Amino acid sequence: MTSVRPKLKPDTPKTVTAWETATGRVVYMTADHGWTSDPTELGVFTGEAGDEALAKAAAQEGIVTDPYFMEVSADGAISGRETLRETIRAVGPTTHPEFSRAETA
């Protein structure tokens, strides 16, 4: 089941994000439809390529859970209305900077 997040227009740059099923770790789809936990390595998709990416994610339910579109800029930076949520999700709780991605990577 895909998370209920705001709908994005086809031409809006986006990536696919989900949680790794075994660990719950946040992951992003790479340009070649693999998975990374590093948001700087995420793939940017638009139009049919986006739909294809989401369909591929949905077909990998043993590996990832609840894939959905996340809005990014053309260069892959988190953007749009959900920027705060997605930044916290990418980096870690703002209340525990010691657990931030940069610290734990």
Add this chain to the structure above:
Amino acid sequence: MYRYDEFDAQIVRDRVNQFRGQVERRLSGEILEDEFKPLRLQNGVYLQLHAYMLRVAIPYGQLNPRQLRQLARIARDYDRGYGHWTTRQNIQFNWVALKDIPDVLDLLADVEMHAIQTSGNCIRNTTTDHYAGAAMDEVMDPRPWCEIIRQWSTFHPEFAFLPRKFKIAVTAAEHDRAAIRVHDIGLHMRERDGVVGFEVHAGGGQGRTPHIAAKIADFVPESALLDYLEAIMRVYNRFGRRDNKYKARIKILVSETGEAEFKQLVEDEFAAQREAEKIVLPQAEIDRIHAYFTPPELAEKPAESAAFERAKAADPAFALWAEANLHPHKVHGYASVTASHKPVGGIAGDATDQQMMVVAHLAEAYGHEDIRVSHAQNLILPHVALDDMYDVYRELDAAGLATANESLISDMIVCPGLDYCNLANARSIPVGQAIALEFASLEDQADIGQLHINISGCINACGHHHVGHIGILGVDRKGEEFYQITFGGRADEKAAIGEIAGPGLRAEDVPSALKRVVERYRALRTEKSERFIDTVERLGTEPFKEALYATD
């Protein structure tokens, strides 16, 4: 406290093994998330913003030291070294990997714990007064009946798929510390002509449509309690809405049906129960359960402790703490201790594994092996001798658990908010931290007196903002966090829903705005003993709204 019998132990262990198989099938891709989700939720496993979250049941908030040490071990070995006390007197672990959860559940089963019914549309953990069995003002100990309700509601097949989740709270003191009037069912224990019974409230709740519960029965004798609860549940199961999850809680049914009609429906259902359906609890069984809650043998002591008085005179910080964090005990020479999990500027309700170990040790050394989790997200040692208090204080202080702020302005209830929660719209914890820092002086907090600030990061109200004396609700406005303030809410025997002050504030403006509100209160109170909520009751919310939006 209640101890598992062989059947309890076997059922819990079997459930772990069953879930282990379900997790294996999920990881192999044999079952998909849609199929797995209801299974994991029935075992307290959520998928949150960063990771899985495991919510562990702590029946009516009571723990023994062995259990607390096991929670510390889980925090250390399977999480990131901490857990989070919840408003249902449970604990949540925020970083547990799904593949490890069966092992964690096995560790819990080793100490008679589990995570069953901590999620899903079932009857959740029954909560109660965190001073139960110790409080001077209680008429009896509510825990035996919490345990009976727990046993009745656990795995009850009729109530496993309710329209929505269902929460029951019990108090046995006139001063309600269990927030019973904002529960689906709130029970107030009373004694009438030698018979123990319950005043029954139904249809309370918070969330997007807060309601104060309606009193639907003055006195249900204990012999009829479970039948009466079943009657309520059946009416809810039959008439509660399933077409709209936002209207599915019993509060909506009570509100839409009308209190009198709802009460009649329950009475009719109760009367229609056939004899064969009645739950007959043999007195021997009631006595057996009560025996688990026999008060600890507390040596007789004078009401005043010379050692305690000496320590207070010698150490002003201890005196301040003793004034704020001790609650009167029914036995002379003892008090209930709040180990504050609200360090000024810290994270409300978080406990590290080391802090858990310290509290477990103190409970063993000084506290008759009894520990409680309060719905305000602190730990309590209910039975500590005043003679030992200074030793307890120093160990708590060394562990960062001796902030002198119980029920004061920095003792906030705070939901995890957008820092953890998949549903939240705004952060809660950082706002709470900033407020606590604004009022950092504990002497100043003591002067302000009792003031409950409750903060939620979304309308689901997990931070109980509706019933905070000052409530704070985080909202999202075009991707930006704003905070709506309410005044006049309360969760006690005069329960009320707070009144929204006006437009939301930016996070950075909240602490200074509340400072103005508190200064206005200080100027308006007739004497120091008039609490903030009393002043609101006397004058209304207007002066505080004005102060909130005043420019310096």
